Amino acid sequence: MSFHTRSPAILPSLLACDLAKLADEANRVAPTSEDYVHLDVMDGHFVPNLSWGAPVIKCLKPHSKAFFDVHLMVSEPAKWVKDMAEAGANMFTFHIEVMKDEQETRSLIQAIKAANMKCGIAVKPKTAVSTVFPFVDDLDLVLVMTVEPGFGGQAFMADMMPKVEELREKFPNLDVEVDGGIGPNNIDECAKAGANWIVAGSSVFKAKNPQEVIVSMKRSIEKHGNGKADADLTPLPA
Numbered sequence: 088m089s090f091h092t093r094s095p096a097i098l099p100s101l102l103a104c105d106l107a108k109l110a111d112e113a114n115r116v117a118p119t120s121e122d123y124v125h126l127d128v129m130d131g132h133f134v135p136n137l138s139w140g141a142p143v144i145k146c147l148k149p150h151s152k153a154f155f156d157v158h159l160m161v162s163e164p165a166k167w168v169k170d171m172a173e174a175g176a177n178m179f180t181f182h183i184e185v186m187k188d189e190q191e192t193r194s195l196i197q198a199i200k201a202a203n204m205k206c207g208i209a210v211k212p213k214t215a216v217s218t219v220f221p222f223v224d225d226l227d228l229v230l231v232m233t234v235e236p237g238f239g240g241q242a243f244m245a246d247m248m249p250k251v252e253e254l255r256e257k258f259p260n261l262d263v264e265v266d267g268g269i270g271p272n273n274i275d276e277c278a279k280a281g282a283n284w285i286v287a288g289s290s291v292f293k294a295k296n297p298q299e300v301i302v303s304m305k306r307s308i309e310k311h312g313n314g315k316a317d318a319d320l321t322p323l324p325a
């Protein structure tokens with residue numbers, strides 16, 4: 088059984104940053120141990136794109152205090168568990184679409200936890216969210232993709248919100264993450280549906296003031312997702 092925190096989190100996706108300055112960029116948007124970064128691992132097979140693997144994550148780790156949320160868009164996630172754990176991944180999220188059966192999924196969840204990482208399962212836009220229901224009690228998080236995985240900078244798919252609503256209704260304390268095309272213009276929609284972990288790549292890194300975008304998005308989750316009144320929220324930085 089996993090303990091679901093339902094804590095609000097904004098996770099800047101480093102895919103959208105200046106990759107020549109990876110460590111500086113991570114620290115620009117996620118400077119403290121209370122912060123998060125989202126790291127997209129792509130194998131050129133599950134998705135038609137390549138990004139980085141464990142060696143890059145391992146190099147970045149000593150330069151960042153942030154929580155490393157690793158999203159594995161790979162065909163064989165089991166092969167990556169050991170390397171990702173050694174590289175310093177804190178959350179290992181794999182796609183349900185690559186699992187051949189329930190048994191394989193359960194052993195992968197076990198292996199991830201035995202390697203001292205938190206475990207999440209992701210669903211692509213065309214995958215029914217009910218595919219993850221049998222595993223939720225053993226998961227730390229479910230990730231609902233709001234774009235087809237593979238590339239940053241795509242348009243947000245609002246029609247994925249019913250999946251988020253269903254998860255939130257069935258599992259009130261589960262951490263529900265959304266990823267793809269999210270920014271200040273659609274954060275309220277995600278938060279109202281019940282998402283509390285929000286990945287944001289382009290909207291954060293293309294902003295003049297990334298911290299302002301992060302704080303305002305977090306405020307939206309607290310307001311809509313956790314039912315706090317405006318008066319309870321800390322003011323935005325000047």
Ligand SMILES: O=C(CO)[C@H](O)[C@H](O)COP(=O)(O)O
Nearest residue numbers: 236237239240267268288289
């Ligand atoms: O998993 C992903 C793509 O497959 C990325 O995390 C996602 O696209 C974030 O970037 P953006 O906010 O620019 O859409």
Ligand SMILES: [Co+2]
Nearest residue numbers: 127158266286
């Ligand atoms: Co991602």
